[in-house]
Amino acid sequence: MNLGVAFHPGTSGNAVDRAVALGRQAAQAGIRSAWLGQLFDYDAIALAGTIAREVPDLTVGTSAVPIFGRHPLPVSSQAQTSQAAAHGRFRLGLALGTRHLTEGAFGLPFERPVARLREFLTALRPLLETGEADFHGELLTATTPYTAAVAGAEPPVPVLVAAMGPKALDVTGELADGTLPFLAGPRTLGEEIVPRLTAAAERAGRPAPHVVAAVLGVVTDDADAAREAAVEATALYDRIPSYQRVIEREGHTRAADLVVAGDEEHMAKALRSYFDAGATEVFVTKADLTGEDDRLRTWRFLGELATAQPPTSA
Structure with a gap:
């Protein structure tokens, strides 16, 4: 299983130091x-490159x-810089x-x-692949009077989009390398996201x-407490139409x-259902819903699952 975790460095101490420490902890767990x-x-692109x-x-x-409030040119520069820092282990x-x-x-x-999204990706892809762009759209313009390539940013940065709606999936399949669905369970993955995304990629x-797939989860002996904590942690998504639908x-x-x-067996069964539905990778987020001990327990178990078989390409 290709397994990962999502984390936030918190609001106390030094965010960068804390993020690096969490990254080391994750790697040590497998x-x-x-x-x-x-x-x-924090800037997620810069922090990811620092961790790597x-x-x-x-x-x-x-x-x-999010692409609103951002432009492909500086995003490309940020992403390529982190790719060079990561020696090829960064994904945007x-x-x-x-x-x-x-x-x-x-x-x-x-x-x-x-x-x-279509215009952003159309301008971004050549920037990441060649360091050049000459795009003039309805909503944005991106041209390169000087090279936008960053030495050492190899291979070209893979681009994933958190797309779940049909039209966004079509654009993602056509112009990106994949998707990052959150709160889309196995049914939505298998019946809607994977078929639509795959068809769009094939047409292109x-x-x-x-x-x-991003999965909200924690290995714990107190599932009720985890569910109660999840209510507050995910309240925002209950008001967003695209998430309401999935x-x-x-x-x-x-x-x-x-x-x-739930326990380790419950987590393993749930994760397997995401892979069976077509996920190529799964990462678990909010593993600290019931505290640090359960987060560590979750990470250790995910590491055991991840190292139980050789990785596939990501």
């Missing part, structure tokens, strides 16, 4: 990848950087973001998100896409109902 979200505190530089056994990625995860955060924080209208003549498809009414909480 975990193969670490993922960082993007809010308004310090922890050479770990692949790193962002899950995910992008997202559409939400209307609430986009309009509230940036003062930007959350309009035509799928069209913006692209390789089979990666499907990196939650309902899984037969639930709120995001917290999708938490995987």
Whole structure:
């Protein structure tokens, strides 16, 4: 199993030092990848590259950087710099973001998100692959009067998109390397996301896409406490239409109902269901729902599963 974890360095002490320490802890447990979200505190792309530089056994990625309020040129520079720091072990995860955060924080209208995604990816791909772009779209322009290539950023940075809606999946399959669905359970993966994404990639003549599923989960003896903690941790997603749709498809009414909480056998069975549905990689997030002891227990178990068989390409 290709297994990873997502974590946040916290709000006390030094965020970078803490993130590197968590990265080392994950690698020592046998975990193969670490993922960082993007809010308004640390820069996830820069922090991922720093972790990879310090922890050479770990692949790193962002899950995910919203495209509203950002431009392909600086994002390419950031991503290539982290790829060089990581010596090829960095993956760029992008997202559409939400209307609430986009309009509230940036003062930007959350309009035509799928069209913006298409233009963003169309401009970004040549920047990452050749260091050049000459794109003039309806929503953005990206040209390179000087080279945008970063020496040592090899191979070209893989791009994943946190896409779940049909139109966003079509664009992702056509222009990106894969997807990063969160709160999309096995049913949604197997019946909707994987078939739609794969069909779009085939139409575009692209390789089979990666499907990196983010799973809310913790190995614990107190599943009830984990579910209660998950209610607060995921309340935002209950108000976002795209997440509401996949939650309902899984037969639930709120995001917290999708938490995987139980013993090691329960976790292993749940993870296997995601791979059986077509995920090529899974990472577990919010493993600290019931405290540090359970987070460590979860990470140790994920490491055991990950090292039980040789890794596949990611």
